[in-house]
Amino acid sequence: MAVALDPIMAIDLLPVMELPIVPLRTMVLFPHAALPMTLDRVGSSQAVAAAGEDGLLAVVTQAHPEADMPHGGDLYAVGTGAVVRQLTHGDETMAVLEGLERIAIVEVVQTRPYLRARVRRLASERQIIDPIYMAARANMLEAFAEMVQLSPVLPEELSLVARSIADDSALTDMISSALVEVAASTRQDILATLNVRRRMDKLLEVIARELQTLKLREKLRNEVQTKIADGQRELVLREQLKAIKKELGEDSxxxxxxxxxxxxxxxxxxxxxxxxxxxxxxxxxxxxxxxxxxxxxxxxxxxxxxxLPWNKTTAGEIDLFRAKQVLDEDHFDLVKVKDRILEFLAVQRLKKSPKGPLMCLVGPPGVGKTSIGRSVARATGREFVRISLGGVSDEAEIRGHRRTYIGSMPGQILRAIRRAGTSDPVFMLDEIDKLTHDIKGDPAAALLEVLDPEQNNAFRDHYLDLPFDLSRVMFIATANVLDTIPEPLRDRMEVIELAGYIEEDKIEIAKRYLVPKQVRENGLVLDADITFCDEALQELAHGHTHEAGVRRLEQVIASITRKRARQLAEGASGRLVVDRRAVSELLGPAKYRIESQVEERTQMPGVGVALAWTAHGGEVLYVECTKLGNGRGDLRLTGQLGDVMQESAHTAVSWVRAHAARYGIEEDVFKKYDLHIHLPAGSVPKDGPSAGVVMVTALVSLLTERPMRPHTAMTGEITLSGVLLPIGGIKEKVLAARRSGISRVIIPHDNEPMLVDEVPDHLRGDIEILYAQTLTQALDLA
Structure with missing residues (x-):
């Protein structure tokens, strides 16, 4: 946009002239200033050629600098009349233009092959010289002198030249032409200002801004030079000190x-x-x-x-008898798990090769997955290291950071190897099922190189950028569930499942391991300061914990020992015998009485008990059904049910409706009533197909108004044809039924081999296990 001109007095207007125009993109030519330029545009070179050496032309800055072939609308209204002082032809045409005086474009008369316009000369307005005017002139000269002193590009004599100029219009033009780093639009504004006093004010404002920038640059430059000087001084002194110490025979x-x-x-x-x-x-x-x-x-x-322990090892000859003894000392039961570990060690001993499958221990929290890894290390004479992969989302946590980054270091794998001090430790990858990934990479993909026996003999960490042999490491992974482990990673692991413990096992584990450990850690002496009776341990396992593992059981035992430690510290004496009554006094009433809940909640029609499997082990779920009058046969599902469970509910309703006559259910029930199926604990998401048989049973119970048999639970996937399909997690579900006081369990007939293989004989003897191939058989048993 062109800058508005100051009012021009009629007496200053001189005759109109027609001149060639040389447009400038980002430069502004002032009167009394010289401008060397390269004529790289055809229009500009032809305009200069038309003017000829010592010829006149108009130099005008473009309001739109991006225009390569500007027309009249792309130019500012005010420019400078100039004379061509020098013209040089070669590879490039060079010209030196000297500004004479301001001009205003009246009319553009030609655009091709170069711009030509009628212009009129502009004269500066006459000024009244008064003290205020002289003060403004002095301020401008003083500020310009300071700017020249600070600027690295302006010669020092420029301020002397400025003071020697008597004509104020020429003075402001000279100073303006020196402001080469100021924006072209700002300099054009000054060029278009004909009032000298106003021109001084604008110059003073521009110079003030430039001074601020120059002072900041000077400050930064001084700081950098000071730092460089200090660093150079320190370097020289250190070199001198080094030379002195060398002369004295001392090493730095x-x-x-x-x-x-x-x-x-x-x-x-x-x-x-x-x-x-x-x-x-x-x-x-x-x-x-x-x-x-x-x-x-x-x-x-x-x-x-x-x-790094590149070739340092600690593992000697594997002693299977010693290994079995260590595993039996550290863990109660877990026969199948111990057998698989001993088989693994036997293969290692016979092959004399470190390569082997990666073991992955899968089970609910608190069943001893991590402690098994420690026992394997003790049994084989190796060091034990552990890293937790829960929430790890950055590939660099596994492979390390490259050395170009500040604060870089190797990944967790090599950090743990260094911590172990040997190249063949037992390495536990805890919570491998909780790996995540984001824009920083996929750590699960990085683990493939770590765990694959075919390529981990040359694992290359980004920080070291050298191959490190991980083939001698015995990796053991732990997980709560297999579903969230990526398939390529799961294929490289041999899964060993650890189910939960029954109550008798928990009591035995507490007697052998938990009680002595907590008594010792809390500064007590067993049988001298405190003794736990079997009935107390049974009460703790039955009434104060409800879990597949023994972690919560250890916590309540620790709570009792801490309370006893406080009693002794406060002056008590003698031995505390912890029985059922003492448990109630120390911990309060029992928090879990699930068997009474099962009996109470299943007395009314429309309620069934399902057995489910979660990452925390087996669980008991209730299925509640009701019918609502004045309905249209709609089905309502609540309890945060997943897609698979919702489909099971629709399948259950369809099957019951198709077989309504068999059970004496009127057909119009499904038209006059809405059915509502709810699974309590609505804040907990639920999914899976194994509750289908319970939904059918609960619906039939509701519509026939006959409750299910007491202390009965069931599990199994259903089809529209009434077939009962097998499901997983049988051992965990049977353990959950036993913990809840359920005496009858109905399961699919195809799960019988799995049950015989996974569930111990004594557990099957405590619960009546019934098999059904179809929904009809399951309803007859329920």
């Missing part, structure tokens, strides 16, 4: 560090490639001043190379 601390690291590298059992890299980096470190930015990075890298 830096030299000692390099010598110490070199000794570690020479004594260590590094592979050839790692040794060459360490030596090369040590040579760089010895030549580098301690204050250099890379000094600490290189030293840290070499320390990692020196301290």
């Amino acid at each position: 601390s830096e030299d000692r560090q390099v010598i110490e690291l070199r000794g570690k590298i020479e004594r260590g059992e590094l592979p050839d490639e790692a040794r060459r890299e360490a030596t090369r980096e040590l040579d760089r470190l010895g030549e580098m001043p301690p204050g250099a930015p890379e000094h600490s990075m290189i030293r840290g890298y070499v320390e990692w190379l020196a301290e």
Whole structure:
């Protein structure tokens, strides 16, 4: 946009002239100033050629600098009449233009092949010289002198030249032409200002802004130079100190560090490639001043190379009898798990090879997955290290960060190996099912290289950028569920499932392990300060915990021992015998009495008991059905049911409706009433097909007004044809039924082999297990 002109007095207007126009993109030519320029546009070179050397032309700045072939609307209204002082032809045409005076474009008369316009000359307005005017002139000169002093591009004599100019209009034009770093629009505004006093005010404002920028640059430049000078001084002093110590026969601390690291590298059992890299980096470190930015990075890298256990091992000959003894000492029951671990160790002993499948222990929390890893390490004489993968979403947590990043370090794998001090520890990857991924990469994909026996003998961490042999490491993973483990990772693992414990097992574990451990950790002496009766342990396992594992049981035992420790600290004496009554006094009334809940809640028609499997083990679920009058046969489902469970509910309603006559149910019930199926604990999401048989049973119970048999639970997937399909998690579900006081369990007939294989004989003897192939058989048994 063109800048508005000051009012021009009629007496200043001179005759109109027609001149060629040279447009400028980002420069502004002022009167009394010279402008060397390259004529790289055809229109500009032809305009200068038309004017000829010592010829007149108009130089005008473009309001739209992006226009390559500007027309009249792309130019500002005010420019400068100029004369061509020098014209040079060569590879490029060069011209030197000298500004004469301001001009205003009256009319553009030609646009091709170059711009030509009628212009009129503009004269500056006459000024009244008064003290205020002189003060403004002095302020402008003083500010310009300061700017010249601070500017790295303006010559110092420029301020003297400015003071020698008597004509104020020429003075402001000279100063304006020196403001080469100011925006073209701002300089054009000054050019278009004909009132000299107003021109001074605008110049003073522009110079003030430039001074602020120059002072800030000067401050930053001084700070940088000070830092450089200090660093250079420190470097010189350190070199002098180094030379002095060398003359005295003393080594500096830096030299000692390099010598110490070199000794570690020479004594260590590094592979050839790692040794060459360490030596090369040590040579760089010895030549580098301690204050250099890379000094600490290189030293840290070499320390990692020196301290990693490249070929150090601790595992000796595997003693299976010793291993079995250790496993039996540390864990009660878990016969199948122990057998599989011993089979694994037997293969290792016969093959004399470290390669083998990765074991993955899957089970609910608190069943001893992590402690099994410690026992395997003790049984094999290896070190034990553990990392938790829960919530890990960055691939660099596994592979490490590249050394170019500040604060980089190896990934968790090599950090744990360094912590173990050997290259063949038992390495536990805890909570492998809780890995996540985001834009930083997929850590599960990075684990493939770590766990694959075919490629982990040359695992390359991003930080070391050297191959490290992980094939001697015995990896053991743990998980609560298998569903969330990526398929390629799951294929490389041999899954060993750990189900929950029955009440008798929990009591035995408490007697053998938990009670002695908590008594010892809380500063007590067993049988001298405190004794736990069997009935107390039974009450704790039955009434104060409800879990598949024993973690909560250990917590309540620890609570009792802490209370006893406080009593002794406050002056009590003697031995505390913890029986059922003492448990009630110390912990309050029992929190769980599930068997009474089952009996009470299943007395009314429309309620059934389902057995479910979760990451925390087996659970008991209730299915409640009711019918609503004045309905239209709609089905309402509540309790945060997943898609699969909702489909099971619709299948159950369809089957009951198709077989309504068999059970004496009137057909119009499904037209006059709405059915509502609810699974309590509405805040907990539920899904899976195994509650289908219970939904059918609860609906038939509701519509026939006959309650189910007491203490009966069931599980199984249903089809529209009435077939009962097998499901998983049988052992966990039977354990949950036993914990809840259920005496009868109905399961699909096809699950019988799995039940015989997974559920111990004594557990099957405590519960009446009934098999059904069809829904009709299940209803007859229920």
